[in-house]
Amino acid sequence: MAEFDTSPIMTSGAAFGVTPSQTVGPFLHLALADPADAWVVPVGTVSGFWLRGTVTDGNADPVTDALVETWQASANDAEVSASVVGFGRCPTDAAGCWAIHTVKPPPTSAADGRRAAPHLAVSIFARGLLDRLVTRIYFADEEEANAVDPVLGELPDPTRGQTLLATPTKDGYHFSLRLQGEAETVFFAL
Amino acid sequence: MSTPEPRGLPAGYARPAPGTDAPLISPAYRSTAARAPSRPLVALTPGLNELTGPLFGMDRVRPGDADLSRGPSGDALGQRIVVAGRVLDADGRPIPDALIEIWQANASGRYHHERDNWPAPLDPNFSGGGRTVTDEEGHYRFLTIKPGAYPWANHVNAWRPAHIHVSLFGRSFSQRLVTQMYFPDDPLFFQDPILGAIPDPAARRRLVSAYDHALTEAQWALGFRWDIVLRGPLAVPFEPLSEQDHHG
Ligand SMILES: [Fe+3]
Secondary structure, three states: OOOOOOOOOOOOOOOOOOOOOOOOOOOOHHHHOOHHHHEOOOOOOOOOEEEEEEEEOOOOOEOOOEEEEEEOOOOOOOOOOOOOOOEEEEEOOOOOEEEEEEOOOOOEEOOOOOEEOOEEEEEEEEOOOOOOEEEEEEEOOOHHHHHOOHHHHOOOOHHHHHHHEEEEEOOEEEEEEEOOOOOOOOOEEO | OOOOOOOOOOOOOOOOOOOOOOOOOOOOOHHHOOOOOOOOOEEOOOOHHHHOOOOOHHHHOOOOOOEOOEEOOEEOOOOEEEEEEEEEEOOOOEOOOOEEEEEEOOOOOOOOOOOOOOOOOOOOOOOOEEEEEOOOOOEEEEEEEOOOOEEEOOOOOEEEOOEEEEEEEOOOHHHOEEEEEEOOOOOOHHHOOOHHHOOOHHHHHOOEOEEOOOOOEOOOEEEEEOOEEEOOOOOOOOOOOOOOOOOO
């Protein structure tokens, strides 16, 4: 292993180096697992649904110590308080499953002014991930909007766009997060 | 990790310098083998969701949440410490209202967690979780106890250096950070593949706190200073769709 000088340096002057990321580790539940965070919108919200998912590793085994966070900047529901609207967070359980209760966000503008299909921004943290993984959750039943979405439309391998689509279920949608291997989810460099 | 440049990055949107973050596949840290993506990350031009983020403020923090040193039946065991510093952006500007969540092992190196089976004693007065929010100048302060080192199964005679896990929300999704803070002069750094995975030695040092006698409180607690720098700045001119409401 490389040797390095461990003397601390204070941030000073004009150059503020960014603090590096480290793994969340297996014990994130001590601070980051509040069941209330699964409720992006409260029970009874009009058009609220469950977005349920799984996290699996390169051996297709469930990842039982991951944390999934979602963010949707705009939610078209007036019942939702403005201060924390759009944030969801859920650790995976013993089967690698997670769930949030939310609403489908409206289309937003992409950076170049084009229209982005409804989607959520997603972070995945886990033991074994030295940095979070970033992806997006789109909705399979938004074919028209998805067809002109600039991110879905410009993936280096367009066939992998399927991995970014949540599919309709009885009580909402399902989204598989595959960290590695066959049908690996598209992850983004932010 | 490949970090291809997407086109059309908004003004003020800066990535960390190369060498700041560890490669996702770092073989010395064994758990990366089956969990790190095998394909290159896809360049993303950030959109509204990536350029905004939840703004929590004090609504998630209760009085006493920044003090981990006391439990239901008395003081936690171990060396009482103050951990304090500032949260800044890459231009050195303070980030106010940043939610900081921390968790750590107790003085014996044991987490108060059902899956931690290292047979060091638990401390009924130390749950190991806390949170706070930065003030208008980016300052934060925790009172806790110094965590112990603990063994793990990564390699022969593997021990994690003493560390505090830290989670931060800045002003946007792109500023989200989860990391670990270390203590100065820890003799275990040389064999730790998690800290050691960071390529740039100067970036590694930014995870090591500094002993600060000015933070030390007489007859009470040793002080450690640790400043956190989130990527940015993100005073991003961004036009949302005119008919849409958005937050933050
Ligand atoms: Fe740890």
